[in-house]
Amino acid sequence: MKKIAIYPGSFDPVTFGHMDIVQRGRKIFDHIIVAILNNPQKKALFSIDERLEMLRECMKDIPGLSFDSFDGLLVDYAKTHGACAILRGMRAVSDFEKEFQLALMNRKLNREIETVFLMTGMRWFFTSSSIIKEAAIFGGDITDMVPPLVNERVKAKYTKTR
Numbered sequence: 001m002k003k004i005a006i007y008p009g010s011f012d013p014v015t016f017g018h019m020d021i022v023q024r025g026r027k028i029f030d031h032i033i034v035a036i037l038n039n040p041q042k043k044a045l046f047s048i049d050e051r052l053e054m055l056r057e058c059m060k061d062i063p064g065l066s067f068d069s070f071d072g073l074l075v076d077y078a079k080t081h082g083a084c085a086i087l088r089g090m091r092a093v094s095d096f097e098k099e100f101q102l103a104l105m106n107r108k109l110n111r112e113i114e115t116v117f118l119m120t121g122m123r124w125f126f127t128s129s130s131i132i133k134e135a136a137i138f139g140g141d142i143t144d145m146v147p148p149l150v151n152e153r154v155k156a157k158y159t160k161t162r
Contacts, residue, residue, distance in 0.1 A: 005029040005087040005116065006078045011036055011051050012044045013150045014058050015132060017124030021089035024118055026064055033081055034059070036069040045133055045157055058147040075110040085114045091125050 048069045055067050070077040103115035127145050136142050136154045143151050
């Protein structure tokens with residue numbers, strides 16, 4: 001039976017840390033669906049379509065992936081797509097409490113879907129999409145944290161807003 005995982009996130013923007021989790025997750029799962037939660041409460045820099053395009057382009061050389069967006073409960077989405085697990089990356093102890101609570105709630109909602117945590121590689125430990133955006137808005141160099149396409153798109157967005 002094919003082992004499918006959902007890797008959910010905002011991916012606003014996609015980072016090398018995200019790509020690290022996906023590449024390592026592929027060693028565990030046959031297929032990973034990288035899925036953007038459509039959360040209207042969050043103000044995103046990129047539209048869902050823009051993020052999906054960047055994800056597809058940045059991860060085109062990683063086999064066994066598909067890309068999607070969804071509304072609603074993650075466990076419902078996972079069940080609909082035949083997933084056995086939710087893949088999550090953790091950077092630091094500060095991520096643990098929130099991720100642990102989410103995993104417990106997902107487990108309560110659907111006991112058949114596991115949550116699998118992978119520690120982010122040491123090189124990406126300090127990166128997050130929000131920190132990258134904050135650095136970029138003030139002209140910081142993010143070239144070693146995001147793929148070249150993402151770097152160009154982030155710069156273009158912030159050039160427009162200045």
